[in-house]
Amino acid sequence: xxxxxxxxxxxxxxxxxxxxxxxxxxxxxxxSLLWYKQEKKAPTFLFMLTSSGIEKxxxxxxxxxxxxxxxxxxxxxxTQTGDSAVYLCALIPSGTYKYIFGTGTRLKVxx
Amino acid sequence: DAGVIQSPRHEVTxxxxxxxxxxxxxxxxxxxxxxxxxxMRGLELLIYFNNNVPIDDSGMPEDRFSAKMPxxxxxxxxIQPSEPRDSAVYFCASSSRQEGKNTEAxxxxxxxxxxx
Numbered sequence: 278x279x280x281x282x283x284x285x286x287x288x289x290x291x292x293x294x295x296x297x298x299x300x301x302x303x304x305x306x307x308x309s310l311l312w313y314k315q316e317k318k319a320p321t322f323l324f325m326l327t328s329s330g331i332e333k334x335x336x337x338x339x340x341x342x343x344x345x346x347x348x349x350x351x352x353x354x355x356t357q358t359g360d361s362a363v364y365l366c367a368l369i370p371s372g373t374y375k376y377i378f379g380t381g382t383r384l385k386v387x388x
Numbered sequence: 389d390a391g392v393i394q395s396p397r398h399e400v401t402x403x404x405x406x407x408x409x410x411x412x413x414x415x416x417x418x419x420x421x422x423x424x425x426x427x428m429r430g431l432e433l434l435i436y437f438n439n440n441v442p443i444d445d446s447g448m449p450e451d452r453f454s455a456k457m458p459x460x461x462x463x464x465x466x467i468q469p470s471e472p473r474d475s476a477v478y479f480c481a482s483s484s485r486q487e488g489k490n491t492e493a494x495x496x497x498x499x500x501x502x503x504x
Binding site for chain 2: 308318320321365367374375376380
């Protein structure tokens with residue numbers, strides 16, 4: 278069964294800290310890996326990664342994929358209270374078009 | 389585009405009653421997904437459609453659950469009869485393919501279902 282595992286499950290930091298969220302998977306062939314942010318309601322898209330070693334960046338957020346070691350990380354620098362959310366990782370396995378989600382990392386940023 | 393639209397936003401029903409959740413995907417998207425989210429199990433894929441045809445319903449928990457997509461702009465998820473363990477947030481999402489690759493999935497605001 279295709280599996281996506283995220284760590285840590287939860288994290289509490291102070292404003293200004295840098296955090297690294299991990300996503301590992303047991304899927305050897307996949308189309309894309311995606312990161313989403315979920316605050317109170319619907320998940321919203323952050324990044325899509327398809328190639329190993331190429332960093333995607335948007336402001337204080339960045340993500341990279343390591344296909345050899347089967348993981349991806351999401352970095353958030355200079356965290357703000359508005360970064361508090363659940364961060365979800367998802368995969369689209371080859372041969373399908375469905376998005377399989379991990380259970381998420383709950384991040385809380387304290388003022 | 390208004391995004392993926394789900395209704396109702398909240399539903400409270402008694403055990404044994406039929407529940408119907410509705411979804412309007414983003415216009416032009418040819419993939420539609422139904423997910424269920426709980427604290428214990430996270431976001432679980434129930435079923436997905438491509439061009440209105442169900443492709444994978446392996447996540448549908450039981451025969452009490454059924455989903456239809458009669459046209460490109462409307463889908464329903466029905467639970468009959470409902471049980472307390474069905475209480476969750478149900479999300480609908482849609483996506484499309486561009487240049488041979490899937491875009492990101494866009495989510496609706498969800499329906500919070502409570503079965504008492």
